Amino acid sequence: xxxxxxxxxxTLFAAPGSLQAGASIELDDAEAHHLRVRRGQAGQRVRLxxxxxxxxxxxxxxxxxxxxxxxxxxxxxxxPVPLTLAVGAGDRDRFALLVEKAVELGATEIAPLEAxxxxxxxxxxxxxxxxxxxxxxxxxxxxxGSAWELTLREPQRLEDFLGQPRTGAAWLANPEGEALVExxxxxxxxxxxxxxxxxxxxxxxEFLKAGxxxxxxxxxxxxxxxxxxxxxxxxxxxxxxGEHG
Numbered sequence: 188x189x190x191x192x193x194x195x196x197x198t199l200f201a202a203p204g205s206l207q208a209g210a211s212i213e214l215d216d217a218e219a220h221h222l223r224v225r226r227g228q229a230g231q232r233v234r235l236x237x238x239x240x241x242x243x244x245x246x247x248x249x250x251x252x253x254x255x256x257x258x259x260x261x262x263x264x265x266x267p268v269p270l271t272l273a274v275g276a277g278d279r280d281r282f283a284l285l286v287e288k289a290v291e292l293g294a295t296e297i298a299p300l301e302a303x304x305x306x307x308x309x310x311x312x313x314x315x316x317x318x319x320x321x322x323x324x325x326x327x328x329x330x331x332g333s334a335w336e337l338t339l340r341e342p343q344r345l346e347d348f349l350g351q352p353r354t355g356a357a358w359l360a361n362p363e364g365e366a367l368v369e370x371x372x373x374x375x376x377x378x379x380x381x382x383x384x385x386x387x388x389x390x391x392x393e394f395l396k397a398g399x400x401x402x403x404x405x406x407x408x409x410x411x412x413x414x415x416x417x418x419x420x421x422x423x424x425x426x427x428x429g430e431h432g
Contacts, residue, residue, distance in 0.1 A: 197225050198234045198329040199256065206235055206243040210258045219254050222247070227254075238328065238336030240264045264334035269355065269375040270294045270422055275302035275382025276312040276342045277411050285412040286320050289337060290327035292419040296338040300345055302390060305382035314341060345390055349397045353377055357399040359391065360414050364401030367421050372430035378418040380411050 199218045206212075212235070214222065227233065227247055233256055235243035240263055245256040272289060276282065276299035289297055305311050312320075317339065324337045355375025356368075370376065379386075379394055385408075386394070395401070404417045 196232065196234050197222065197227055198236060198332070200325060200329060201235045201237050201243065201256070203237045203239045203241075206237050206241045206258060206261050208243075208258055208261050211248070212245070212256045212258065213252070214254045214256060222254060236329065236334050238325070238334075240266060240334050242334050266335060267293055267295055268373055268426070269296065270419065271296040271298060271353075271375075271377040272415050272418065273298045273300055273348055273377060273379040274411055274415060275300050275305045275380065275386065277305050277308050277382035278310045279312045279316050280310070281410065281412045282312045283316075283320055283323055285415045286324050286337070286339065287327045288412075288416055289419060290324050290333060291331045292416065293333075293423060294337060294419055295335065296340065298340040298348055299342040300348055300379075300382075301342050302345065302382045303387050304384040308383060311382075312342060317341060345393060349393060357397070358402045358418070359386075359394045359399040360404050360418060361391070361401040362403055362406075362408060364403040367402055367404075367425060370422065370425040370429045372426045374426065374429070376422050378415075378422070380414045380418065382411055 199214060199222065201212050229247055229249045231247045233245050233247055235245050235256060235258065241261060242264060243258045243261045245258045248255040248257055270293060272294055274285065274297065286297060299312055321339055324339055328336055356370065358378045360378060360380045379399055404414055404421065409417065
């Protein structure tokens with residue numbers, strides 16, 4: 188759907204640095220299982236990605252020791268323009284949905300924040316959920332055709348996040364904020380989105396002191412995962428306007 192890669196070409200993950208023309212790559216258990224589910228056959232053409240911008244076209248070989256992918260050609264894909272979502276670590280299931288869709292919409296990084304109002308959410312995202320989220324992000328990467336793996340940070344305190352270096356535009360999602368502005372196609376963007384109930388007044392002030400600009404994503408209060416989807420789509424559209432404007 189959506190004009191993506193043909194469904195008949197199976198995408199598999201390879202270890203970073205392993206994709207070289209002529210290389211024979213043995214698939215790990217997870218990728219071999221994925222291939223069996225997709226009914227892969229000897230001689231079938233597959234696409235290999237390493238999550239670091241290298242893409243390989245390969246042919247499958249079924250050997251007694253395991254399934255091999257023989258790389259025929261390799262190409263490099265430039266890293267996408269940075270788009271970071273800093274999101275209050277709310278309900279883990281809704282956060283998982285956001286992670287999956289963030290890959291499809293071209294986000295490069297998600298930073299879960301330990302916001303005050305997320306602390307009271309019994310089902311909030313925790314460190315023990317991160318491995319599962321990274322697997323889900325990788326599956327989404329293979330499905331949508333991306334060559335770059337989403338960077339998914341460990342949950343961190345707000346002050347730690349704000350103390351890190353940052354470039355480009357910085358937006359704070361706020362219903363009372365300004366309308367979205369036009370961006371250049373090369374502009375990096377960081378969007379901060381509160382958890383259930385939003386950021387507290389004191390947290391919002393910390394974002395403003397750090398240079399974040401309040402922007403409105405719509406007329407109504409959104410769940411954090413909805414706000415994340417809207418923000419990513421808005422960034423893409425603003426960059427497109429900047430590219431062709």
